[in-house]
Amino acid sequence: MSEPTKPGDDLGPTAAIITIGDEIVEGRVLNENATWLSDELMTRGVWPRLVIAVPDVTAMIVDVVRVAADAADLLFVTGGLGFTPDDITRHAVAAAFFRDVRIDTEVAQRFRSRNDWADERIAAAAATFPVDATPLETTSGGVPGFRLRRAGLPRYLARVPTRQTAAPLIFHLVSLTRVPARI
Numbered sequence: 317m318s319e320p321t322k323p324g325d326d327l328g329p330t331a332a333i334i335t336i337g338d339e340i341v342e343g344r345v346l347n348e349n350a351t352w353l354s355d356e357l358m359t360r361g362v363w364p365r366l367v368i369a370v371p372d373v374t375a376m377i378v379d380v381v382r383v384a385a386d387a388a389d390l391l392f393v394t395g396g397l398g399f400t401p402d403d404i405t406r407h408a409v410a411a412a413f414f415r416d417v418r419i420d421t422e423v424a425q426r427f428r429s430r431n432d433w434a435d436e437r438i439a440a441a442a443a444t445f446p447v448d449a450t451p452l453e454t455t456s457g458g459v460p461g462f463r464l465r466r467a468g469l470p471r472y473l474a475r476v477p478t479r480q481t482a483a484p485l486i487f488h489l490v491s492l493t494r495v496p497a498r499i
Contacts (some may be wrong), residue, residue: 332359332366332384336377336396337446338371349394362390372396377408385412398459399441410446413464417444423451423460430457
């Protein structure tokens with residue numbers, strides 16, 4: 317029997333999970349999203365090969381996203397996608413894939429209509445995505461994530477909002493990618 321060319325080649329579809337946040341890295345908050353997401357993916361036949369937490373540092377996020385995108389078929393990023401100044405994930409992911417960001421005005425309008433507390437600035441921040449990303453809106457009014465296909469490769473980047481709101485979304489994310497239909 318021959319050895320796989322890279323770890324996980326013999327498993328089927330693989331995933332990398334990146335959790336972003338100083339509070340995770342410093343141990344102030346448990347990385348429950350990664351644990352939950354790993355379990356959910358494995359029940360669908362997708363095998364986590366890399367799970368890592370990264371602080372709110374743009375350069376580190378960019379580097380880790382690039383490494384993780386090369387290490388797995390699917391890349392999930394959670395954390396750092398809100399609308400406060402330290403939520404730098406959207407811009408860091410765009411930089412990792414050499415893309416600019418844009419505001420999706422339709423998503424911003426829907427976000428504002430679902431969240432009475434959100435002013436125009438907050439809605440614009442929540443609706444900022446890398447160019448060519450597909451927004452992933454939640455019906456609960458949470459901050460939208462996005463799906464991004466890496467140019468030329470059958471790999472995708474997706475963001476899972478939180479463990480509590482991701483259950484219906486995770487199946488959607490997996491079904492949107494080039495993962496076999498049995499998942």
